[in-house]
Amino acid sequence: MPQDKFYITTPIYYVNDVPHIGHAYTTIAADVAARYKRLEGFEVFFLTGTDEHGQKVQQAANNLGVSPQEHVDKLHQRFKELWVRLNISNSDFIRTTEERHKKLVGDILQELHSKDEIYKASYEGWYCTPCERFWTEKDLAEGNCPECKRKVDKIKEHNYFFRMSKYQEWLIDRIKNDPHFILPASRKNEVLGFLDKPLEDLCISRPKSRLPWGIPLPFDEEYVTYVWFDALINYISIHGSLDDIKACGFWPADHNMVGKDILTTHAVYWSTMLKAIGLEPPKNIFAHGWWTVNGQKMSKSLQNVVEPNKLIDQFGVDVIRYFLLREVPFGLDGDFSHKALIGRLNSDLANNFGNLLNRTVNMMKKFFDGVIPTPAAEGPEDNLLTEKASEVITEVRKLYNELAYNKILQKIWELVDVTNQYIDKTGPWNLVKTEEGKERLKTVMYNSAESLRILGVLLNPFMPQSTESLMKQLGLETSIEEQGMKSIDQWGGLKSGSQTQKAKQLFPRIEDKQAAKILAELSAPKEEQKEDGNQITIDEFMKVELRTGKILEAEKVKKSKKLIQLKIDIGTGTRQVLAGIAESYEPEDLIGRTVIIVANLKPAKLMGIESQGMVLAASNDGNILLAGFDQEPGQGIQVR
Numbered sequence: 240m241p242q243d244k245f246y247i248t249t250p251i252y253y254v255n256d257v258p259h260i261g262h263a264y265t266t267i268a269a270d271v272a273a274r275y276k277r278l279e280g281f282e283v284f285f286l287t288g289t290d291e292h293g294q295k296v297q298q299a300a301n302n303l304g305v306s307p308q309e310h311v312d313k314l315h316q317r318f319k320e321l322w323v324r325l326n327i328s329n330s331d332f333i334r335t336t337e338e339r340h341k342k343l344v345g346d347i348l349q350e351l352h353s354k355d356e357i358y359k360a361s362y363e364g365w366y367c368t369p370c371e372r373f374w375t376e377k378d379l380a381e382g383n384c385p386e387c388k389r390k391v392d393k394i395k396e397h398n399y400f401f402r403m404s405k406y407q408e409w410l411i412d413r414i415k416n417d418p419h420f421i422l423p424a425s426r427k428n429e430v431l432g433f434l435d436k437p438l439e440d441l442c443i444s445r446p447k448s449r450l451p452w453g454i455p456l457p458f459d460e461e462y463v464t465y466v467w468f469d470a471l472i473n474y475i476s477i478h479g480s481l482d483d484i485k486a487c488g489f490w491p492a493d494h495n496m497v498g499k500d501i502l503t504t505h506a507v508y509w510s511t512m513l514k515a516i517g518l519e520p521p522k523n524i525f526a527h528g529w530w531t532v533n534g535q536k537m538s539k540s541l542q543n544v545v546e547p548n549k550l551i552d553q554f555g556v557d558v559i560r561y562f563l564l565r566e567v568p569f570g571l572d573g574d575f576s577h578k579a580l581i582g583r584l585n586s587d588l589a590n591n592f593g594n595l596l597n598r599t600v601n602m603m604k605k606f607f608d609g610v611i612p613t614p615a616a617e618g619p620e621d622n623l624l625t626e627k628a629s630e631v632i633t634e635v636r637k638l639y640n641e642l643a644y645n646k647i648l649q650k651i652w653e654l655v656d657v658t659n660q661y662i663d664k665t666g667p668w669n670l671v672k673t674e675e676g677k678e679r680l681k682t683v684m685y686n687s688a689e690s691l692r693i694l695g696v697l698l699n700p701f702m703p704q705s706t707e708s709l710m711k712q713l714g715l716e717t718s719i720e721e722q723g724m725k726s727i728d729q730w731g732g733l734k735s736g737s738q739t740q741k742a743k744q745l746f747p748r749i750e751d752k753q754a755a756k757i758l759a760e761l762s763a764p765k766e767e768q769k770e771d772g773n774q775i776t777i778d779e780f781m782k783v784e785l786r787t788g789k790i791l792e793a794e795k796v797k798k799s800k801k802l803i804q805l806k807i808d809i810g811t812g813t814r815q816v817l818a819g820i821a822e823s824y825e826p827e828d829l830i831g832r833t834v835i836i837v838a839n840l841k842p843a844k845l846m847g848i849e850s851q852g853m854v855l856a857a858s859n860d861g862n863i864l865l866a867g868f869d870q871e872p873g874q875g876i877q878v879r
């Protein structure tokens with residue numbers, strides 16, 4: 240019988256961003272669903288990746304003097320590496336700069352253009368460069384971008400438009416008639432609210448002269464594709480051509496999981512794009528809430544970004560996975576605190592769950608030399624435990640399909656508590672004292688271990704590493720993935736006679752003194768925040784040592800289109816500096832010129848060559864102009 244298929248995706252993350260717990264949250268949430276479905280026997284495809292085109296990438300690459308492609312080739316690794324550390328079981332990783340993706344984007348554009356779903360028109364609107372989005376006059380918030388609140392520019396240009404407006408009625412009906420399409424329900428109402436206003440056609444191009452770093456429109460080489468039109472297609476480009484997608488059995492996706500910030504782009508742009516292409520929209524778009532830190536949005540300028548790598552180093556991967564999904568109902572916003580994390584680790588994981596495993600395995604060793612006994616004498620406490628287990632299994636399977644993560648964990652902890660109570664009530668330490676008691680003890684120890692096995696399977700999607708370790712301690716050799724959910728269909732799957740292993744604490748408690756130290760390190764109050772996150776103090780500015788220098792030598796770096804290697808005399812010595820200016824200057828014209836260099840920049844290697852500073856220049860649409868003086872200042876003079 241062919242296996243049922245299940246397809247789940249995360250948004251593709253902006254490659255320029257430093258991965259933080261917000262990104263980790265979506266990815267872990269999708270991973271838990273993917274792992275669960277695998278346990279249920281589904282053939283799962285789980286996709287994540289990086290969004291690599293657009294103005295910000297281009298600017299960052301220009302500033303570094305490297306090509307955008309070199310830049311993204313390096314940066315996307317940060318996400319890939321984090322997902323390995325977080326035990327993310329993605330089936331593939333899509334990058335929007337890969338050929339397989341660019342090919343489908345081009346094909347779709349061509350097809351929509353030939354079907355007159357895309358047309359060219361003159362457009363005047365307010366453009367927000369950081370968000371790379373056009374806004375109409377009425378969208379603006381006090382004259383600024385309604386999303387990031389920054390300044391917008393009035394732009395008039397010809398562009399290509401997707402006839403999104405004609406799908407408005409279809410989309411409203413679809414959302415209203417399919418209660419599962421957009422979840423949670425409150426978010427669905429938000430989208431319907433958005434659709435109360437007339438839907439406009441979507442501008443899907445940007446002139447190449449303004450923004451070269453994008454996928455070219457196949458029917459007009461003067462333009463590239465708007466980043467969102469490009470990025471959304473990742474969910475299908477992974478499966479090949481349009482025919483492949485229809486045949487692969489993974490479309491429509493079961494869940495396009497997104498943060499609430501990008502629900503409209505998914506529910507409206509993506510669904511209508513699919514409709515025009517002749518594909519079904521995803522079966523579900525699930526928009527989860529946002530994490531703040533001390534009530535504030537995470538941002539580089541506020542220096543409050545919580546980095547998952549640091550948390551993993553400190554607490555271990557499963558603690559983070561557990562905490563993020565236990566702390567806040569999935570769909571609502573949450574506020575992150577290290578203190579709450581330590582609280583959950585100590586109470587839920589160390590004291591309740593970890594201790595249950597620890598004492599069971601220790602008693603197994605003490606009373607039965609580590610060999611799982613065959614149940615013998617029954618007792619009045621048994622039914623309560625087995626009935627609870629069966630109730631929890633049924634309920635948790637239902638909740639997994641609703642992505643109700645914190646409810647799943649609460650429910651599972653009911654079984655943790657009942658099993659702890661079972662041990663307390665039956666009192667193995669007393670049973671061992673009599674011959675009759677020893678018969679009962681066999682059942683009690685078997686049942687406690689069996690309940691732990693069930694807990695291991697139910698919790699495996701959340702805590703893959705710890706639950707595999709739990710199984711090993713209980714003497715089970717096959718992995719949980721191989722055992723699957725069916726292994727807990729019936730009580731009694733644990734094999735009597737198997738040898739348990741030495742007890743090992745899964746979640747060491749963090750004592751108060753240690754907690755205080757960790758909190759001081761991880762959540763130390765950052766420098767006083769400024770009103771405008773972009774401002775710096777004069778002291779901060781003075782840390783940058785700017786000096787004049789004379790270019791002594793200049794030569795192009797082999798195999799690089801942009802880099803020139805310079806020898807610069809800065810008064811106190813010479814510096815080797817690489818500058819991304821080869822497209823605007825010939826090396827011979829540079830010799831003898833006085834430039835401004837950042838003299839205390841940490842040396843860095845570009846294309847294997849060390850650069851010991853940075854030359855200041857302005858970049859205007861890719862045209863680079865070196866900063867200079869109207870009179871000769873001399874070498875090594877400080878610039879302020």
Ligand code: MSP
Pocket residue numbers: 249250251252253256260261262264265290470471472473496497498499500501528529530531537
């Ligand atoms: N590149 C676009 C998505 C294109 S999908 C075709 C993008 N990228 S992003 O990196 O800015 O954000 C992606 C997702 O990260 C958000 O939708 C959300 O799922 C997650 N989060 C980013 N910050 C977050 C929080 N502070 N809290 C929770 N999740 C957040 O948008």
